[in-house]
């Protein structure tokens with residue numbers, strides 16, 4: 001069977017730990033994925049383009065990355081723990097990944113002990129040939145499916161929900177790989193932007209409401225799939241279009257074929273891509289993420305002005321909204337906080353204890369600017385409130401006279417199950433406190449969040465149409481657009497890890 005072998009992942013990067021429970025960085029043991037994906041079809045330097053694309057998508061996942069290529073005879077796979085730039089920067093590494101077709105993945109591992117067998121792309125030898133798959137998002141019926149697969153004899157190698165898709169594909173009684181893929185995705189629920197590679201095609205797919213993003217680009221005759229347009233920009237590819245919600249694209253030497261396996265639904269992309277997750281230079285649905293973030297700040301200033309001398313962003317996440325706020329309020333914007341760029345995102349550290357320390361390592365007060373001043377601090381969102389509390393304190397310690405807090409999104413009152421990893425309800429500040437107790441917790445002189453309608457206005461709508469919401473906004477509204485079988489099944493909320501299920 002052509003191309004059904006892979007060259008192994010590099011041995012020195014494979015510290016497989018067998019006996020751990022996956023831990024989210026929030027300290028519970030639920031599996032989550034939030035990632036970046038990239039795919040290339042028909043480029044001589046497919047692996048190098050993929051490494052560059054993953055580098056541009058590094059903000060979507062920093063713990064591990066992998067690339068699988070196909071060279072016309074054989075698949076090659078390299079999956080490593082750590083940053084793309086530290087691992088896929090050497091000629092020797094890229095040269096081993098031969099071929100004109102590739103898929104790649106950045107993983108935002110939520111496991112306490114990161115293990116290589118969870119790092120994507122996952123590869124399997126199917127009776128149709130080799131098959132590699134990379135997934136951004138999170139399935140909401142993976143546990144349900146996995147239980148049933150295991151009870152009928154499946155042997156799972158990873159704890160990733162993505163592996164379920166591989167099993168469904170391999171067990172499908174359909175003949176062609178395209179039909180099997182359709183068969184598999186018709187059984188999964190939740191959020192997914194998938195890229196997959198066979199020996200003659202690159203496949204891309206988005207879930208029926210298009211929660212996670214996926215775009216198509218073209219580069220000198222080669223096709224590219226990527227989570228965000230910033231990954232097209234880095235390789236000099238032109239943007240063709242987005243993969244639509246519920247669409248599956250099959251790219252072969254004959255071009256792109258589009259399949260619509262699901263009944264038509266209105267798109268509901270995740271609003272959090274605009275608020276926090278996507279890179280500001282990306283374009284989503286024709287709108288610049290940067291412009292939307294500025295508009296969030298404009299709306300916030302209209303809804304909740306404050307009598308102050310300065311507008312200070314919490315860097316980097318609050319910067320565009322603070323610019324918008326400052327322009328709307330006609331109050332000077334100043335960098336009152338300096339961020340140390342050599343520390344990763346606060347959320348990377350899996351333990352709360354280390355995360356708290358991380359905030360201190362990350363931000364310092366620019367005391368000369370803020371001493372004696374009344375200021376508004378702007379951030380994009382509040383999850384646990386750890387960042388806001390630390391920074392309000394930092395500002396007062398540095399001599400600020402009044403510190404007001406403004407948040408350019410609504411209170412996060414509901415957990416996420418689709419891959420952005422906002423934690424259990426009990427850990428969400430806004431799920432358990434009213435505005436006044438949140439203000440007290442942060443120690444701010446005043447506190448305000450943007451309204452849900454304000455978010456919709458910033459994205460160019462008139463407000464939220466509750467009959468027909470245009471975004472996945474469950475974090476703020478509790479309106480989940482898919483079935484949540486793993487949360488609400490007959491056995492009640494299931495928070496056991498997949499590994500714990502199988503031991």
Ligand code: AMP
Pocket residue numbers: 276314317318345347379380381382383384385386387388420421422
């Ligand atoms: P917290 O300190 O727990 O309130 O977290 C809020 C900070 O985390 C804000 O500065 C956000 O920019 C950032 N943030 C929000 N959502 C996420 C997420 N899903 N992953 C990582 N960081 C996030």
